Amino acid sequence: MKKIMSMLTVVLVVFSTSVQAQKNTNKIAPRIIILATGGTIAGSGESATKAAYTAGKVPVDDLLNAVPDIHKYGKISGEQVAQIGSQDMNVVTWLKLAKRINQIFKDNLADAVVVTHGTDTQGETAYFLDLTVMSDKPVVLVGAMRPSTAMSQDGNRNLLDAVMVAADPKSQGKGVIVAMDEKVFDARDVTKTSTTNLETFRSTNFGPIGLIYDGKVSYYYQSLRNPSKKFDVSKLNELPKVEIVYGYADASPETVSNLSTIPGLKGLVYAGMGNGNFGEPVGKALANASKNGIVVCRSARASAGRITLENEVNDAELGFVVADDLNPQKARVLLMLSLTETADRTKIQQNFFEY
Structure with a gap:
């Protein structure tokens, strides 16, 4: 009887191992395309210990070859979309990226996309x-604070983490995300907070949505600001011109007035003091800009919080919209895209409360 039981145990173990092996064989590796734009992650310097370097010098194939372990997470390929420092990022490259990502997903060329990018405008x-990306498939942005030639470079680890996040099924439907320094951030909320520290990216209002550790990503929450309707940029080659003006004590109204004369200017984001506030002379200049057809959006120079509508400022009377909790640079992004569809300030304001 003991021999029979022993034989049955062996058979069960072999059967279980065979089933697990079959499952592993049937598991399809995700296809991940790396779209490279340059930045510090592709930077190269003359010394491993000095800060000076040139961004965007290392091509995408070299980035992939430096991190062979990424191929454990899927079928990885790379494309060079741009080769610039992110201080030179521009609307043309944004449109090129969005169109390429949408085409990749439309043609079913990949299950996820990773974008390598400089941190300045990431x-x-x-x-x-x-x-602007129409798919629910994962899109992960990643960068580095130190160039690839630095002794303590962070790009290889960040790239490996980003690929791992992109390959994780739980990343589906979370919108575009940023993977940096073992953390995952929602695209809407993340911002760079330090000029040099490795742990520069923060979501000052809400924190990271997930953590990366020991080859795994753990998600804790998801932003509700992930509307199903996106902006279609497939036929656009440019965006409406929107500028930002910075608020400060005793600011000169001429700054606003001069910006308002830029040919083709459609929008102006004011990075105000406190709750998007301004001194009286600047307020009059902003009101004049609004009367002349420029959409004025009140944001804040503070690193956290939100701008409240009709609180200290009579926004309806002045024709202003508020950025809610978007920082000035992201308010500019949403205002530019909103202006591709409408100049109606009520509708634009609704976008700021929904997107």
Whole structure:
């Protein structure tokens, strides 16, 4: 009897192992395309210990070859979309990225996309893509604070983490996300907070939506600002011109007045003091801009909080809209995209409360 039981145990173990092996064989590796734009993650310097470097010098194939473990997470391929420092990021490249990502998903060429990007404008690009990518498939932005040639470079680890996040089924339907420094951030909320520290990216109002550790990503919450309707940029080659003006004590109204004369200007984001406030001379200049057809959006120079409508400022009378909790640079992104569809300030304001 003992021999029979022993034989049955062996058979069950072998059968279980065979079933698990079959499951592993049937598991399809996700297809992930890396779209490279340059930035510090692709930067190269003359010294491993000095801060000076040139951004965007390392091509995407070299980035992938430096992190061979990424191929454990899927079928990885790379494309060079741009090769610039993110201080040179522009609307043309944003549109190129959005169109390429939408085409990749439409043609079923990949299950996820990772975008390597410089950190200076990474938050703006992430939010732009969040508003223009039509698919629920994962799109993950990643960068580095130190160039690839630095002794303590962070790019390889960040890239590996980003690929791992992109490959995770739980990343589906979360909108565009940013993976940096073992954290996952929602594109709408993330911003760069330090000029040099590795742990520069923060979501000052809400914190990261997930954490990356030991080869795994754990999600804790998801933003509700993930509207099903996105902005269609498939036929656009440019966006309406929107500028930002910074508020400060005893600011000169001429700054607003001069910006308002820029040919083709459609919108103006005011990075105000406190709750998007301004001194009286600047307020009059902003009101004049609004009367002349420029959409004025009140944001804040503070790093957290939201701008309240009709609180200290009579926004309806002045024709202003408020940015809610978007920082000035992201308010500019949403205002530009909103202006591709409408100049109606009520509708634009609704976008700021929904997107």
